[in-house]
Amino acid sequence: MSCTFPLPLECLQLIVHHLTAQQARKSVAALLCVNKYVCGATLPILYRDPFVDMAPFATISTRATATSFAFGPIDMTNKTVLGLIHLVRVLLLSMPPSAPCDDQDDHDGKRELVTELVRVAFFQDQKRDQDQHDDKAALSPPLLPTPFLPYYSFVTTVSFEDTSHSTGGLLSNGLLAKEPAVQNFMERTGRAARALAQEPFRRFRWGNVEKTVVSDVTELQLRQDLTWALCFSNAECIQTLYISIADIGRYMTLMPRLKVLSEVNFQLDRDTTMQLQPEHEYTLEERTLLARLEEDRRRQLEEMISFVKEHQRHHPKSIRTARCLNDRAPQDSCPDEYYCRLLQSLPPLNQPRCLNHNNWAQFAANVADTDLCCVKSIQYQIYGREIRFLSHLLEQRPFLQRCRSLEKISIASFGEDMFKWAVQERKDFDESKEAAPSRRSLIPLREYQIQFPNPSFGRQVDDVAYAFQDTLETMIISGFCPHDFNIDQSWPEFLLGTGDSNEADVDSLPSWPELPRLNVLCVYTTWIYLRVHRHLLKMLPRLSTLTLDDKRSRYNLADVVHWEPAELPDLTHLSLTGTAAISFHPDTFKSTRNLYSLDLRMEYHDAYSFIPHPEQFDQTPANSSGESADEHGDDDDDDDDNDNSFSIPSPQRRRPVWTWDWDLPKLTHLCLTSEFAYRFQFRMLAGTPSLLYFTLDINSFSRLHKRTVGIADLVKPGFQHPELQRFLEQERQQQEKKRTQERRRDRFDLDYGEQEEEEEVEGDELDGNGGDDEEQSGSQDDEIWQEFEFVNLTGLEDFLLAGPWMLDYRVLSALFGKVAPKMERVRLKECYGFSVSEFVKSTSENLHKLQEAVVTIPWTDKLVAEAGLVEHTPGDAYRGNIYQLERHPVGRSWSHPAKYEFGRSDYDTLPIDLR
Known part of the structure; x- marks a missing residue:
């Protein structure tokens, strides 16, 4: 503790750490000016990772046009660019002047750490400004004097990569290489010509090919030179290092000095693959260059493994993390064979608490030797792809049952029997006669998110529901579409809670037990149809979010298996698409007073949805009608959308009646399409006073599903008025007359021309008899409906x-x-x-x-x-x-x-x- 600054060093460091995490650079810089004690505590934190959170990607000159954007100049007046370039200069100038070298051409066995390319890139404008200064005979010191402090000695992380650190924006994409001085240097030294001559994919590139290739090579060389300079000067303090894989050789000489290196990342630089059309063929010269690149890549990968093994020999268990990356070309990733060998040379993870993308590869390489008792979260999902190292993972000791503290899993499935062990544990736990404290506790899984890379029929989800019934809170299931997925192929249904039965027994119970804590259930099965047990919702009393989605678009009302109504008092979000939507029982809404969002729809096809024939809504299986006969008074023509592809065997039951008299006082979002919008009655809006967003869509290919909205639809239910009944009757007659006229206009068969003319004459006679009465009552109605009380959606x-x-x-x-x-x-x-x-x-x-x-x-x-x-x-x-x-x-x-x-x-x- 300083006598002039009475604050313990640990407290002061915590303050600086917090300010750094908040990117409060000005506040941290102000601490440097307080006194030596505060400055000494701030410098190691400020410079340990000097290039983090720098974002020069937004520094391309705004004067560059759209066509020249890719090769536009850097805006040297931007404060971020100037600050970053100044930071690099300060670090370079504070380094020792030279490094040992075995080259015969170097004098006294020394080589300058700051290469000529780095000088041209970072000090060219300084030299120009200094020359102008000298021409004016100025006596002032140089513009950028040598720093008094060895700032390089505080650096612990050396990274110019744009994935983990956004500083790569100054070097990646050749931004700095586009400076005229750098381009002239590459041309003058012959490096540009050599880069073009050694590029096997040059002919297949697009745009400014020469500039792109030269910029990539310049960028690579700059990263290599800067990384080497910083690492050589401060090797004893480096903890995290990003090395170009082509530059591993000279780092072998630093092995004894890299004492605290804990993380090393090898960056694949020269691409050996490129996505080409099948008809493209390589020339003999291109094949020779590509073969040379591939041979160099194999040699470099072997050197990568040797580097880690050699470092382990000098400093056992120092390196805890090693990666092989290619962030610029994902299709040219490190081969699994070499990656596994690299990771197997490292010690296993030390009681990890989380398995994710950062440590998954290292875990997969040493599954058997990794202690998983502290793992609480597994999050490793790659959409559309299987788990990396899956075959190697399954060949080793099973790992899921060893994660005794597991609370959350988000992973791609690797088999229907993935949780079979958990089912057996549950059975043993329930059948055990030992006292509860002495029994082995079950895994407290709360969140289950699974992605199926291939079609599944639901057995794994049933296993999870049974095994973790006491703790499960979230279930999210998705995927089901492999790369060779064919929507016309007959895939098995995804069964949710039905087990292996077809529900032939109407009284059969779901295969799920009651899940008292489950509040989120989301299932997305795409083109694989989703079938849910009729009683399943009764097993989920605390459900708050329910999303069930498949892409069924056509069905027959007679074959729909409807669910039983359930009590869901905590339900706030309900979204059903496809099979689940047509199976849902509307009586469930009698218990969902807390519902905020409601979405019922069928899958669209070319912006139109399927709606069954209007007459089908008045029928039930076996022609036993149990529903209102005429909800809307709509047309009864044939529907071209009708399709009998929905063929689930089901017992004959009465179809539930959509009464549309729900009480949903908290509902803010309502979206209904297809038959739900067509059958919708506006009186439901009396029970949704908080509605903010409202969508009704009855579009269909057949155009038969027409609806007429009248004043009666908007009047508040239960409202009484002396003239209400007469008004409603007259409005009904007017709507019927309009529908009759629409039917006449919709007929295109010329054989009925004479019949239409007769009907028109009869209609004209009727209009002549009652026209005066309608005109007289019309003016009265315009005043009467103003006195009605309407549904209120303020x-x-x-x-x-x-x-x-x-x-x-x-x-x-x-x-x-x-x-x-x-x-x-x-x-x-x-x-x-x-x-x-x-x-x-x-x-x-x-x-x-x-x-x-x-x-x-x-x-x-x-x-x-x-x-x-x-x-x-x-x-x-x-x-x-x-x-x-x-x-x-x-x-x-x-x-x-x-x-x-x-x-x-x-x-x-x-x-x-x-x-």
């Missing part, structure tokens, strides 16, 4: 209605003025029943917070102008057909005028045979 911000929904101007006014007057984004895609002017009027008069309105209806520039819109002129670029109001609407802030976008219906672009 917090709704985003509203999307997609598909053939019919809404007239009166419904739009009620929706925007009564139901959700605070909407900010409105999108009506392929809806009809209103004009451009009616849509603009209804939104401008009611939605005072509107930011964006998108609608796909017939429009012209004239219609848009008549509606009071002009072209939108934002500060940034937008796509066309964007307009804004010409006049300031009453009650709306004009600082951000709402954008009106008019688009063409996606249905108009479909081929005729799909319409």
Whole structure:
């Protein structure tokens, strides 16, 4: 402790460590000026890893055009670049002037540590500025004097790689090599010509080939020279080292001095592979150069292993971590054979607490000798690929059952029997007659995340549910798609909780026990259909997040196996896609008052989803109807989307009725597509007062699933009014008349021409008799519905209605003025029943917070102008057909005028045979 700074050294170091972790460089630099005691405690921490968290990638000159971006100049006025270059200079100038050398050409057996290439790259502008200074006969000292302190001696990590340390941005991609002085040096010394002559892939590269190759070679040489200079000057203190694999040879001489080296990373430099088209063939010269590169690579890999073994001989168990990396070309990675030999020369991991990408390879090389009793987390997932060293891993001693403290596992599966040992442990534990304290405790697994590289049928997941039933909190299952996956192939279903049975017995119990602590269940099976036991949700009473997703898009309602309703009071997020969505029982919502997000949908195909024939919604298996006969009064034409591919054998049951009278007071996100949107009844919105985002999409290829939204759909359930029944009856008759007219327009068979003419005449006669009455009552209705009490969604911000929904101007006014007057984004895609002017009027008069309105209806520039819109002129670029109001609407802030976008219906672009 200093008498002038009464703070223990340990406390002061903790403060500096904290400031360094927070990247508070100015605060750390200020500590250097306090006194010698504080400075002495700060310097070793500040310079131990001097190039960490430096980010010069954003330093390319903004004056460089898009075409010259890859070879643009470095912005030498940028503070980050100047600081980084200055830091390198300070370290180099504080080093000893030379190093021992055995070359005959060097005088007195000495070689300068700072090579000529490094001088050109880092000191060229200093020399130019100094020459200009000398021309003016200035008597001042040099611009950058030799530092008083040996800053290099504080360095413990030497790394110029851009993966672990972002400093590589100054050297990687040849940024520094693009300086004219460096390029001239490479040309003058013949290094550029040699680099081009030794490149076997030169012909297959693109862009500025010569500059790219020379920049790569220059970058490699700069990294090698700087790493060697720093390491040679301070070898006794180096703990972490990144070595170019082509430069290992001279580090063998430093072996006795590398006493505290604990981590060494070998960087593969010259690529020996390149992704080429099959028709490309190498010339004889290219094959010779490639063979030479491959031979050099094998020799360098052997030297890499020899380096570690030799260091172990001099300093046993000093190196704890060794890696062989190729961050620039992943397809040219270190061969597993050499990597395993490298890691087997190291001591096993010392009671690791976590197995992840950083230590997985070293663990896999020494599985049998690694003590795993302290491992709490295993996180090693490579999406779309199997576990590296898997065959070597399985040949050694099993490891999962040795992780007695394991709480979290996130890994790619290596077999259905991966947790068979845990099932046996569970059985032995339950059958044991010993007292609980004396029995061997089970592994307390809480989080289970598995990725299946190949199709699976669910047995492993059943094993996990049974073995860790007391502690399991999270289950996330994904994958199932190998590289040769064929969606047309018949894959087995993924069974969740059904075991090996087909649920022929309606009273059969799920294969899962009750999981009292499970709160997250997410399963993504892609094109492998997901089948869940009907009673499974009853086994998960504390579930808060449920996501089940497969890509089923077609089915037959008669073959759907529906789940039994469950009590899920803690459920907050529900997302079901495909098979799970059509199997879900709506009565479950009676217990989900805490639900925040709800998403029910089928898989899309070309932006359209499958919806069964409207008549099927009124039928049940064996033609025993148990559902409301007419929910929407929609069309009953044939549906081209119908498909009987869903063929799960099931007992005959009544289909559950979607009453849409749920009470979900916390629901903020609601998204329904396909049949769920088609069958949706707006009265449900009375039970969702907190809704913020609302999406309904009934688009289908057949275009048969049309819905009409009337005032009655928006009236609050239970509301009473003397004129309500008469109003609703008249609205029903009007909707029926419109549907009749739509049927006539949708018929294209010319044989029925005469019949249509007769029907039109009859319709005209009826209109003539009742026209006066309708006109008289219409004006009264315009006043009556204003007195009704509507569903209240005052917090709704985003509203999307997609598909053939019919809404007239009166419904739009009620929706925007009564139901959700605070909407900010409105999108009506392929809806009809209103004009451009009616849509603009209804939104401008009611939605005072509107930011964006998108609608796909017939429009012209004239219609848009008549509606009071002009072209939108934002500060940034937008796509066309964007307009804004010409006049300031009453009650709306004009600082951000709402954008009106008019688009063409996606249905108009479909081929005729799909319409």
